[in-house]
Amino acid sequence: ETGVTQTPRxxxxxxxxxxxxxxxxxxxxxxxxxxxxxAKKPLELMFVYNFKEQTENNSVPSRFSPECPNxxxxxxxxxxxxxxxxxxxxxxxxxxxxxxGVFEQYFGPGTRLTVT
Amino acid sequence: GDSVTQMEGPxxxxxxxxxxxxxxxxxxxxxSLFWYVQYPGEGLQLxxxxxxxxxxxxxxxxxxxxxxxxxxxxxxxxxxxxxxxxVYFCAxxxxxxxxxxxxxxxxxxxx
Numbered sequence: 001e002t003g004v005t006q007t008p009r010x011x012x013x014x015x016x017x018x019x020x021x022x023x024x025x026x027x028x029x030x031x032x033x034x035x036x037x038x039a040k041k042p043l044e045l046m047f048v049y050n051f052k053e054q055t056e057n058n059s060v061p062s063r064f065s066p067e068c069p070n071x072x073x074x075x076x077x078x079x080x081x082x083x084x085x086x087x088x089x090x091x092x093x094x095x096x097x098x099x100x101g102v103f104e105q106y107f108g109p110g111t112r113l114t115v116t
Numbered sequence: 117g118d119s120v121t122q123m124e125g126p127x128x129x130x131x132x133x134x135x136x137x138x139x140x141x142x143x144x145x146x147x148s149l150f151w152y153v154q155y156p157g158e159g160l161q162l163x164x165x166x167x168x169x170x171x172x173x174x175x176x177x178x179x180x181x182x183x184x185x186x187x188x189x190x191x192x193x194x195x196x197x198x199x200x201x202x203v204y205f206c207a208x209x210x211x212x213x214x215x216x217x218x219x220x221x222x223x224x225x226x227x
Contacts, residue, residue: 006159031213033213040219041219042216043205043217045214045215048213055213056213056214090159090160092159092160096213097209097211101148101167102147102210102211104165105160105162107152107159110158110159
């Protein structure tokens with residue numbers, strides 16, 4: 001596998017279910033991100049991890065719980081979601097920004113989530 | 117805070133037409149600017165980038181120039197193909213972990 005992979009690609013869940021999204025990057029990057037993509041809205045940054053430490057949490061509801069066990073893997077645990085949480089969830093990775101500048105992000109294909 | 121504004125789509129063009137997708141930004145400091153493309157069923161892919169004023173990013177026939185005086189980063193291509201049909205996102209980053217994206221512009225190219 002190369003690049004950024006995400007599983008599952010599609011997920012349908014009820015509001016009382018618990019599920020997890022998985023992301024893996026094979027690029028040797030230090031930073032990993034979760035975004036939410038909804039129709040006709042800008043990408044919403046949810047969480048950022050740098051070297052396994054969470055550096056950003058953009059006021060995301062607690063029903064979304066991230067986990068980053070190492071620099072290559074990122075999870076998003078979901079529980080008691082609402083129908084408005086239905087969206088495409090994208091994972092991305094990059095070199096950590098710093099003195100060397102800002103680096104582009106590499107995205108996975110996303111998980112299409114439908115909450116019924 | 118920082119923001120990115122893109123032209124509303126969809127943009128529909130005939131094959132071999134000239135493409136311009138407008139992007140303007142507001143930011144403190146000197147951000148890096150990006151164009152990403154998203155094909156159906158896929159994630160975003162970096163198309164090109166520019167890191168300082170007057171830089172021109174280019175890739176696959178697409179170009180964009182970092183214009184500090186007009187705070188713009190318009191995407192252009194001289195002759196579009198059907199395979200260019202996708203959603204295009206303008207984005208900026210000011211050196212933190214926050215990448216600010218526009219709402220995306222859908223391009224449809226007709227044969």
